Amino acid sequence: MPFDKNQLLVEEDTNPYHIVQRQIDQAAEIIGLEQHVINILKKPKRVLSVSFPVKMDDGSIKVFEGYRSQHNDALGPTKGGIRFHPDVTLDEVKALSMWMTFKCGVVGLPYGGGKGGVICDPRQHSKSEIERISRGYMEAIADIVGPDRDIPAPDVYTNSQIMGWMMDTYSRMKGVFQPGVITGKPLIIGGSKGRSEATGRGCVYTILQALQMKGMEIKNATVAIQGFGNAGQIVAELLSEAGMKVVAISDSTGAIFSPQGLDVNLVKQYKNTSSILDYHHCNIMENPEELLELDVDVLVPAALENVITKKNAEYVKAKIVAEAANGPLTPAADEILFKKGITVIPDILANAGGVTVSYFEWVQNMMSFYWSEEEVNQKLHTMMINAYEKVTATANDYAIDLRKSAFIISLKQVAEAMVARGWI
Numbered sequence: 001m002p003f004d005k006n007q008l009l010v011e012e013d014t015n016p017y018h019i020v021q022r023q024i025d026q027a028a029e030i031i032g033l034e035q036h037v038i039n040i041l042k043k044p045k046r047v048l049s050v051s052f053p054v055k056m057d058d059g060s061i062k063v064f065e066g067y068r069s070q071h072n073d074a075l076g077p078t079k080g081g082i083r084f085h086p087d088v089t090l091d092e093v094k095a096l097s098m099w100m101t102f103k104c105g106v107v108g109l110p111y112g113g114g115k116g117g118v119i120c121d122p123r124q125h126s127k128s129e130i131e132r133i134s135r136g137y138m139e140a141i142a143d144i145v146g147p148d149r150d151i152p153a154p155d156v157y158t159n160s161q162i163m164g165w166m167m168d169t170y171s172r173m174k175g176v177f178q179p180g181v182i183t184g185k186p187l188i189i190g191g192s193k194g195r196s197e198a199t200g201r202g203c204v205y206t207i208l209q210a211l212q213m214k215g216m217e218i219k220n221a222t223v224a225i226q227g228f229g230n231a232g233q234i235v236a237e238l239l240s241e242a243g244m245k246v247v248a249i250s251d252s253t254g255a256i257f258s259p260q261g262l263d264v265n266l267v268k269q270y271k272n273t274s275s276i277l278d279y280h281h282c283n284i285m286e287n288p289e290e291l292l293e294l295d296v297d298v299l300v301p302a303a304l305e306n307v308i309t310k311k312n313a314e315y316v317k318a319k320i321v322a323e324a325a326n327g328p329l330t331p332a333a334d335e336i337l338f339k340k341g342i343t344v345i346p347d348i349l350a351n352a353g354g355v356t357v358s359y360f361e362w363v364q365n366m367m368s369f370y371w372s373e374e375e376v377n378q379k380l381h382t383m384m385i386n387a388y389e390k391v392t393a394t395a396n397d398y399a400i401d402l403r404k405s406a407f408i409i410s411l412k413q414v415a416e417a418m419v420a421r422g423w424i
């Protein structure tokens with residue numbers, strides 16, 4: 001790698017809020033978006049900061065802090081997940097709500113973006129403590145959410161059970177059954193078939209499309225997956241079903257690697273019973289971050305933000321990077337990968353399957369009429385492929401990367417809605 005003095009002098013700004021603002025600026029410049037439109041979109045419309053007491057199992061009281069950010073509701077109610085994580089910050093939640101606006105815009109959903117977060121580590125709490133944290137948070141944000149205002153969903157370290165508790169709290173507060181206030185619920189209380197796999201499934205549709213467009217063989221194509229939560233597991237499962245070889249998987253405890261390919265189902269079993277590191281037929285990677293630099297066809301960052309930055313982007317060897325996580329690449333990394341000819345399927349497209357099936361869930365809740373899994377997956381497939389084709393066509397028109405293209409498509413949508421409503 002050529003020596004670049006600037007790389008040593010200037011540390012990269014990895015604040016996700018600044019990153020999304022920069023992404024907006026870059027895309028807006030290409031289409032000459034007016035400055036006042038940019039100014040509106042660079043900040044969330046409403047941010048709520050809450051703190052609430054929760055009784056712990058030992059009788060003590062702990063105060064938790066959380067946020068809910070609603071970015072822009074020109075296209076419809078705001079929509080986006082709730083994350084439980086010790087590193088949640090207000091800027092992160094704001095950024096994630098902004099990415100949600102653009103994610104919904106790329107797929108063409110009638111939503112704006114929202115996001116929530118609670119600073120906590122669910123791995124340190126019992127199920128009953130997590131239930132009380134979930135109910136306490138919903139109670140604290142209930143005034144600003146609702147089926148036609150702002151609709152939360154699962155995100156990092158939250159799941160369908162948590163959505164069920166939150167829906168119950170909201171419904172009790174309002175005195176009416178309100179399944180449409182939140183998506184990703186258990187099936188029995190208004191969840192949608194296919195929702196729990198949707199983020200991973202949608203991501204797989206985009207990966208297969210990218211392989212095809214690059215003229216690459218699917219059979220035996222190699223893949224490395226960083227993060228083995230909901231999205232990472234489904235991506236691993238479906239890609240190996242499609243004939244690809246999952247050669248590396250990591251989670252927060254470490255990374256495993258096997259050039260022959262890992263047995264994904266077995267890795268899943270180890271994850272659920274002990275640790276992925278107990279899987280025998282593989283090498284344990286001493287430095288889990290090196291997974292990102294493996295010589296594979298497809299790399300899937302499926303964990304958290306800022307994992308490929310100016311520091312390691314030069315060493316990425318994958319031909320396709322599919323962002324199952326939100327915000328895993330920084331703008332500097334984007335630039336480096338683009339120059340290297342690597343196709344990056346941006347988060348707002350690659351992981352849009354989750355919110356797409358959330359939208360289906362909300363529609364089904366409104367109708368009280370439920371679809372089969374085949375119907376859901378078929379509709380998801382159609383929407384993901386349409387979005388993928390639109391994004392690649394725009395990228396070709398402007399000779400830009402897929403992220404800028406996806407942002408352009410969304411910016412136009414949101415701006416048009418704001419004009420139609422007479423805001424600008």
Ligand code: GLU
Nearest residue numbers: 080081153155354355358
């Ligand atoms: N948390 C997911 C995301 O980042 C899903 C959001 C939703 O379903 O509303 O896209």
